[in-house]
Amino acid sequence: MTRALDGIRVIDLTVWFQGPVAAQYLADFGADVIKVERPQGGDQARGVRSIKSLEIGDWNQYFLVINRNKKSVALDLKTEGGREIMYRLVAESDVFLSNLAPAMLDAWGLSYDKLKEIKPDIIYATNTGYGRLGGVTKPSFDMTVQALTGIMARLGEPGEPPIYLGMGSGDAYGGIMSALGIALALYQRKRTGRGQCLDASLYGAQLFLAAPFLQSYLAGDSSAALQQSRKQVENPLWNLYPTTGKWVYLCEPNEDARWAALCRAFGDTQLAADARFADAAGRRQHNEALIEVIEAHSLRHDHTGLMAAFEREGLVASPVNNLADVIRDEQAWRNNYFMKTFCEEVQREVEVRGLPISLSKTPGEIRSLGPQLGQDTELVMMELLGYEWDEIEALKAKGAIP
Numbered sequence: 001m002t003r004a005l006d007g008i009r010v011i012d013l014t015v016w017f018q019g020p021v022a023a024q025y026l027a028d029f030g031a032d033v034i035k036v037e038r039p040q041g042g043d044q045a046r047g048v049r050s051i052k053s054l055e056i057g058d059w060n061q062y063f064l065v066i067n068r069n070k071k072s073v074a075l076d077l078k079t080e081g082g083r084e085i086m087y088r089l090v091a092e093s094d095v096f097l098s099n100l101a102p103a104m105l106d107a108w109g110l111s112y113d114k115l116k117e118i119k120p121d122i123i124y125a126t127n128t129g130y131g132r133l134g135g136v137t138k139p140s141f142d143m144t145v146q147a148l149t150g151i152m153a154r155l156g157e158p159g160e161p162p163i164y165l166g167m168g169s170g171d172a173y174g175g176i177m178s179a180l181g182i183a184l185a186l187y188q189r190k191r192t193g194r195g196q197c198l199d200a201s202l203y204g205a206q207l208f209l210a211a212p213f214l215q216s217y218l219a220g221d222s223s224a225a226l227q228q229s230r231k232q233v234e235n236p237l238w239n240l241y242p243t244t245g246k247w248v249y250l251c252e253p254n255e256d257a258r259w260a261a262l263c264r265a266f267g268d269t270q271l272a273a274d275a276r277f278a279d280a281a282g283r284r285q286h287n288e289a290l291i292e293v294i295e296a297h298s299l300r301h302d303h304t305g306l307m308a309a310f311e312r313e314g315l316v317a318s319p320v321n322n323l324a325d326v327i328r329d330e331q332a333w334r335n336n337y338f339m340k341t342f343c344e345e346v347q348r349e350v351e352v353r354g355l356p357i358s359l360s361k362t363p364g365e366i367r368s369l370g371p372q373l374g375q376d377t378e379l380v381m382m383e384l385l386g387y388e389w390d391e392i393e394a395l396k397a398k399g400a401i402p
Helices: 018-028 061-066 080-091 102-107 112-118 140-147 167-193 203-211 211-218 254-265 280-285 287-298 303-312 330-334 377-384 390-395
Strands: 009-013 032-035 072-073 094-097 123-126 195-201 238-241 248-251 318-321 338-343 348-353
Touching: 009 018, 009 080, 018 032, 018 061, 018 167, 018 330, 032 080, 061 348, 072 338, 080 112, 080 377, 094 140, 094 167, 102 140, 112 211, 112 287, 123 167, 140 203, 167 195, 167 203, 203 211, 238 287, 248 303, 254 303, 303 318, 377 390
Parallel strands: 009 032, 009 094, 032 072, 094 123, 123 195
Antiparallel strands: 238 248, 248 318, 338 348
């Protein structure tokens, strides 16, 4: 089967989440991704056996899923032999991707200037914490960067503590940005024959994640930066409401036709005749009173009954599902957003998050979960880089490879 990135080779010198998931997107669609890891312990994510909000059972889903479809080569880049192997690998690759500190890469002789001497058309991609310019080099994590961007300050009820968006959302978004940047650079290289350096920082990704409210603030709406109570939203038809079961999010514009449909869904003719809510201006003026009225009606139903009433009237709404609900959603399985694959670690089929993009001619696939540390070192050195066995043994003796 032909895949979109067949023939593209990526060196993946990344750890934890943002960088590895960027390389995972490329690997899913056919890129030959070679994950380079330190011999002692490898990627720190190999040591993660659970995520605070998500029990993982008896296999390391954190590492194995975001490093699927990859090879693993173990190199000690602090040694001359390890760097020499890396240089030979660069000469045979299209993309170099790293989320390690630029100062560390420079110290190891892995700067863009150095690598483009070896491979002039190399795509050199980094995932810095805060961008390559400006001098900020402190460590970055999804939570700490999200705290800086204003996202956390915007979430939650007024007067309550800020809320972390969670689920590694910034890292995941940053990974998408990085994969997009690499794809763009590869396309430009195909047109011009020239490589380039690119950066997709965690800070930049999270600022883009905040774009709708951030842009409103940039345009002069100071309220966009503040926590907003659901009891005071300007448009009560676009709001979160409780039921006797799950919460339900109603998403409708403040238009007379949609208001009439909501009244029909509630079966309340008196509400439809209430002069306070007769037009958009009145509903906006009396928003807090209207929210109380809608909530009183929503609490007469469980979410199933309320959703059925809304659907009859063509109202857009969704119940607030939990993860147990989501993994039972047939729509997600039919579209390969969830998939099953074999896990060597536990010798059985497991369920994993799948492919967020569907290509009709060159679809992605999950060929394998994450590799064992260094499992492909000797194979890559012999078949791709042309090392002889005695050379490999000598490099082992020098500590360049395990």
